Amino acid sequence: MKINKLVLLITVLAFMVSCNSGDRGQVVGAKGKKWHPEKPYGMTLIPGGAFIMGKSDDDLAGMQDTPTKTATVPAFYMDETEITNSEYRQFVEDVRDQIIREKLAEMADLEGKTPGNNDIGEFAYKDADTSNLNAYQKYMINTYGNEQRELNYDVDLYLDTEDYPDELYAEVMDGMYLPLEESYNGQRSWDVSQFIFKYSEMDIQAAAKDRTLKRSDVVEQKEIMIYPDTTVWIRDFAYSYNEPMHNDYFWHDAYGDYPVVGVSWDQAKAFCRWRTIYHNKYQASKKKQPVNIYRLPNEAEWEYAARGGLQGATFPWGNNYTLNDRGCFMANFKPLRGDYAADQALYTVEADAYEPNDFNLYNMAGNVSEWVNSSYSTSSYEFMSSISPSVNDKNNQRKVVRGGSWKDVAYYLQVSSRDYEYADSARSYIGFRTVQDYMGTDKTLNAKNN
Structure with missing residues (x-):
């Protein structure tokens, strides 16, 4: 009997030692690989912070859709330029x-x-x-x-x-x-x-609000035809000779560094999903943890990034003028009552043309307007949250575009100006750039300045 008890005691002790694996019975956390943040190629880190969102000057166009509001956004990476051809x-x-x-x-x-x-x-x-x-x-x-x-x-x-x-x-x-x-x-x-890209998308908002939904109820299979609509160069401008842009702009290497246009909001989102999958295939091949998703910025993130850390600025360069001290225009737009060439560009220019703002972001004003992941409503600012504000109603197909373009007047270049287009529409003056959430909370503008 004593021998049996001794064998049992030894067995229990051996089991306890094997289970503890050296942690001495303490909660030390599940073991995993140490995470090292890595800046994605072509992106810059935008430190999180608070800012006054909306018009800081008179709303000359009388849109009344941008009342001032304090908003706070976490840190994120953003493409330094618009996505190129x-x-x-x-x-x-x-x-x-x-x-x-x-x-x-x-x-x-x-x-x-x-x-x-x-x-x-x-x-x-x-x-x-x-x-x-x-x-x-x-x-x-x-x-x-x-x-x-x-x-x-x-x-x-x-x-x-x-x-x-x-x-x-x-x-x-x-x-x-x-x-x-x-x-x-x-x-x-x-x-x-x-050329159809297939992917799945989860409506996390719906899942969070209705816990009775199954996962299959909120996962939607998408099939998006991804080739840009090159005919936008013809359709957007009646009685205008734009055939060379239609024929060459997207595929010819001469325009490789120019921003892609003719893509809808749906196609821009498909690009984001592909970029995530493409990056994570490499991560998996190197046995590294997956990266966070690439996505379109929401409206607050876009405006915060466009301001470049400047509070109350009208344009990304920080003042109320479209000319610099040498008399040169600061962006590609439609100046001087329609003299398109006055800013040294007739249509679009290279994505890294003109000077970047203080976050090292190029063409946050002008060149092409940019899709953001927000639905347009004149009253959005009234009911959106003050922390990570985002209003994106899947039943509202009017999606916000920001920044103004090569064919717009200066009003639409202002960092606070809003415009919209329908999600399934493509234009010769709308492109996009992507963002990726920063994993962590220690990158804030206040900490950066201290």
Whole structure:
């Protein structure tokens, strides 16, 4: 009996030691990797703080939609420039290539092609050889089908017709272009209607307000056609010759550093989601923690950033004038009763043109207006919160645009001026920039100044 008690005591002690894992029975917290904030490429850190939101001067246009209000915003990262054509093209090309790989894998699967023969089989699903699959992968494929099959990214796509490996590959690629009879100037064009980005979005506001909702009730599947509407250069201006901008502005390298236009609010949000996924794929490959989401700024964040830490300023550069001390215009807009060229630009300019504000943000006034993640209402400021204020009603399709553009008069360049456009509309004078929440609360403007 004594021997049995001794064995039991030893067993209990061994169990307790193994459970404690060196913490001596104390609550020391779950172990995880240490987090080091990393500034995203092309962004600047905007320290959080409070400011007076709204018109500090007379509302000359009589809009009466920007009463002054004290607002406080946490720290966040913001793109130093508007999203450029080259950056948005990276989005378009990545989605296009993903669709091509899916079609190639499906064709290879249908024809029973596998790697090793220098044909379309090189682009087969990675699970074409089932011997290397683990139990979880087999379960997911059997349960969810092709949605859970892994594409082969180890092989480069062939976009030049001379490099196509076989006729099946050529058949898939031919389906990605417009028909021959629709070719123009001897060139076949991509069928951009197929460039559709799919992602899911959760309505956290609805979930928080109604706890009876299931997760499936608040998760919405989105499918967005992402190619910019280049016809905006024609449609926005009747009886005006803008065909060169329509033909070249988005795709030609000459305009690579210019802000993308012709994108709707929905397309801008799709870009944000893609940028998050794209960044986190890299994080996962390096076994790093995922980054916070990229998103559109809300209205308060945008105005706070545009002011550059200056209280009561009319423009981002801090005074009431659009000219500097040398008589040069400070932004790209429509000055002098419509003399577009007086500011050294007829349409848009490079995204980093003109001087940045004190937060190192370029073109927060002029060049292109910018989508923000807020719905427009004349009374928004009356009922929004004073901390992290945001009013975005999904039933209100009028979305706020800020900053004014190359075709606007100076009033719309003011940091407090508001305008709107419908979420599914695209214009030749509206672009966007993105933000990312800073993980932590110690980056505030007050702390920075102390």
